[in-house]
Amino acid sequence: MTVVTRFAPSPTGRLHIGNIRTALHNWMWAKKAGGTFLLRIDDTDAERSREEYVESIRADLDWLGLTPAGEARQSARFGLYETRFAELVAAGRVYPAYETQQELELRRKVLLGRGLPPVYDRAALKLSEAERATLEADGVRPHWRFRLDHAAAIEWTDLIRGPQKFDPGTMSDPVVRRADGSWLYLLPSVIDDIDMGITHVVRGEDHVSNTAAQLQMFAALGAEPPAFAHEALLTGSEGKLSKRLGSLGADHFREAGIEPQAIVALLARLGTSDPVEPLADAAPLIASFDFARFGRAPARFDEAELAQVNARIVHQLGFEAVAERLPAGMDAAGWDAIRPNLSSIAEAADWWQVVEGPVVAAADVEDAEFLRAAADVAATLDWAGDPWHALTSALKESTGRKGKALFLPLRRALTGRDHGPDMAALLPLIGRERAIERLARGG
Numbered sequence: 521m522t523v524v525t526r527f528a529p530s531p532t533g534r535l536h537i538g539n540i541r542t543a544l545h546n547w548m549w550a551k552k553a554g555g556t557f558l559l560r561i562d563d564t565d566a567e568r569s570r571e572e573y574v575e576s577i578r579a580d581l582d583w584l585g586l587t588p589a590g591e592a593r594q595s596a597r598f599g600l601y602e603t604r605f606a607e608l609v610a611a612g613r614v615y616p617a618y619e620t621q622q623e624l625e626l627r628r629k630v631l632l633g634r635g636l637p638p639v640y641d642r643a644a645l646k647l648s649e650a651e652r653a654t655l656e657a658d659g660v661r662p663h664w665r666f667r668l669d670h671a672a673a674i675e676w677t678d679l680i681r682g683p684q685k686f687d688p689g690t691m692s693d694p695v696v697r698r699a700d701g702s703w704l705y706l707l708p709s710v711i712d713d714i715d716m717g718i719t720h721v722v723r724g725e726d727h728v729s730n731t732a733a734q735l736q737m738f739a740a741l742g743a744e745p746p747a748f749a750h751e752a753l754l755t756g757s758e759g760k761l762s763k764r765l766g767s768l769g770a771d772h773f774r775e776a777g778i779e780p781q782a783i784v785a786l787l788a789r790l791g792t793s794d795p796v797e798p799l800a801d802a803a804p805l806i807a808s809f810d811f812a813r814f815g816r817a818p819a820r821f822d823e824a825e826l827a828q829v830n831a832r833i834v835h836q837l838g839f840e841a842v843a844e845r846l847p848a849g850m851d852a853a854g855w856d857a858i859r860p861n862l863s864s865i866a867e868a869a870d871w872w873q874v875v876e877g878p879v880v881a882a883a884d885v886e887d888a889e890f891l892r893a894a895a896d897v898a899a900t901l902d903w904a905g906d907p908w909h910a911l912t913s914a915l916k917e918s919t920g921r922k923g924k925a926l927f928l929p930l931r932r933a934l935t936g937r938d939h940g941p942d943m944a945a946l947l948p949l950i951g952r953e954r955a956i957e958r959l960a961r962g963g
């Protein structure tokens with residue numbers, strides 16, 4: 521079996537971290553099996569769907585490296601839905617219903633008031649031909665419901681949640697089409713999953729009860745259902761589903777200096793029994809990806825953890841991978857010297873500024889003589905070798921200073937800072953001229 525997965529966002533907003541996770545897992549599952557990952561734009565709701573969101577979804581997936589092998593748009597597939605809908609109507613699996621929202625709401629309240637589950641009573645199924653004709657003649661347009669088969673138990677083995685069982689007798693026949701002819705999500709999704717040969721549906725656990733109804737739709741349309749994996753939702757670091765998570769999208773992360781590889785590495789493992797590892801290469805993450813490793817408890821997304829993973833990934837990135845994003849003049853030696861100190865690539869510019877100067881250093885008075893001596897030694901060094909080692913050894917010898925007293929005044933004078941990249945790597949970049957000048961100024 522060739523695995524085919526799809527990520528099916530509605531273009532009614534930008535992708536947030538939860539959607540990104542769903543997209544990633546669909547992509548990984550397909551990749552792992554050498555299968556196909558597709559993008560399906562769920563834009564049946566013309567009013568709320570926006571072209572700009574379609575574009576941002578494509579761009580975000582691209583940035584993340586989750587490029588789909590193909591794209592389908594529901595708004596271009598209404599003809600197919602019409603055909604399959606007509607089949608279900610002819611088979612009596614979809615029926616017209618004429619209740620208004622208010623009527624339905626009232627019935628719900630009555631049932632709830634009696635302590636009964638608010639299940640639709642199928643009154644529309646009991647209408648006679650004549651009653652229907654009267655309603656139609658009065659201009660009442662029906663909406664359409666899928667008739668659940670109460671005799672067929674609904675069961676599946678979810679790849680994450682294990683065995684699932686629903687009693688269709690306790691469920692309302694779902695509305696699949698509105699009175700104005702527009703489609704609700706449930707049925708077009710099933711028609712597409714069949715038509716696109718989807719083998720695995722990976723989505724959030726908020727869809728579990730939809731799956732129960734959709735399984736009967738697959739059967740009614742004469743198709744084998746795909747396998748399902750319903751993921752526990754993400755929660756914020758404060759432990760509950762937060763508004764904030766819904767607003768964290770690719771843009772936010774990009775601006776925060778987060779690399780796509782960090783998002784992939786974290787989300788590949790979050791909620792699984794495997795540790796999060798800062799792997800810049802997705803291949804080992806894909807190889808170890810398995811729905812069986814996911815737990816049913818909500819997964820906690822913590823931006824601080826993402827930042828940590830990000831820093832460790834930045835440290836692994838080679839010059840070639842980042843060259844375009846580095847400040848002018850910064851070469852491979854510069855990148856290699858500086859990257860162990862970065863938490864984002866953008867910070868490279870700060871350190872490059874330190875290399876190129878000017879740096880503002882406030883030397884302690886008691887270090888003045890020491891720094892003068894350092895400037896003199898610096899002038900005699902072989903700058904092609906290891907000037908930092910040569911400089912500090914010579915000064916240790918001549919002044920008797922060691923440890924912090926030896927290193928810190930030099931670092932301060934040379935970089936204007938107390939901390940930073942390894943001086944042995946940094947000093948050759950600063951170079952003879954600038955180094956002597958900075959040391960002399962401190963002296």
Ligand code: GLU
Nearest residue numbers: 528529530562709722723
């Ligand atoms: N458009 C649906 C959503 O965003 C798709 C759900 C599914 O994957 O079937 O929730």
